Amino acid sequence: MAAIRSKDTKPEMLVRKMVHRMGYRFSLHRKDLPGKPDLTLSKHSKVIFVHGCYWHMHKCKYGRVAPRTNAEFWRVKRESNVKRDKRHLAALRKAGWNTLVIWECQTKDPDRLEARLLKFLR
Numbered sequence: 001m002a003a004i005r006s007k008d009t010k011p012e013m014l015v016r017k018m019v020h021r022m023g024y025r026f027s028l029h030r031k032d033l034p035g036k037p038d039l040t041l042s043k044h045s046k047v048i049f050v051h052g053c054y055w056h057m058h059k060c061k062y063g064r065v066a067p068r069t070n071a072e073f074w075r076v077k078r079e080s081n082v083k084r085d086k087r088h089l090a091a092l093r094k095a096g097w098n099t100l101v102i103w104e105c106q107t108k109d110p111d112r113l114e115a116r117l118l119k120f121l122r
Contacts, residue, residue, distance in 0.1 A: 011107040012038050012050040018114055019048070024121060033097070035088030046098045046121065049085075053104045057082050060105045 007029060019026060019039060026048075027040040037047035053062035057078050067074045085101075092099050100120045106113055 007038075009050070009052070011052070011102070011104045014107050014110075015039065015048065015050050015102055015113070015117070018110070018117060019121070022114075022118065022121065034091040034095075035085070037092070037099075041121070044098075044121065045096055046100070047092060048100045048102060048117075048120075049089075050102045050107075051085070051104065054078075055081055056085060056103075058103045058105065060103065062105055063103075 016026075016028075016039060019041075024041055024044075027042065029036045029038065030040045033040060033047065035049065038050045039048040041047070051058065053060050054065060055078065057063050089099050089101075098120070100117075102113070102116075106116070
C-alpha cells in the first residue's frame with residue numbers, strides 16, 4: 001500500500017491536461033487550503049478534487065469493493081477518509097470556494113468529463 005500515490009495519479013493527470021487544454025491555469029496541491037485540492041483556480045475561486053473510487057468509497061462498483069485481508073482496518077480507514085473529505089469540502093465552501101469532486105470512474109468517459117468540467121468552470 002505504500003506504493004499508492006496521492007499525487008500525480010493517472011486520473012488526476014487526465015483532469016489536469018483537460019482543464020489546461022480548455023485554457024484555464026491552476027495551482028496544484030495548495031497546502032494552505034483544507035484538503036490540499038488537486039487543482040486550485042484562484043482567479044475563479046474554484047477547486048477540484050480527483051478522488052480514487054476505492055479510497056474515498058464512491059458508490060460505484062470500484063468503491064464498493066471490500067478487502068479480504070485486514071478488512072476492519074481498511075473499513076475504518078476508508079470511512080475516516082470520507083469524513084475528512086466532508087470536513088474539507090465544508091471548510092472550503094464556508095471560505096467562499098466553489099468545489100468539484102471528480103471520481104476516478106468518471107475519468108473513463110472523456111466526453112462526459114469534459115462537459116462536466118466546462119459546466120463547472122464557466
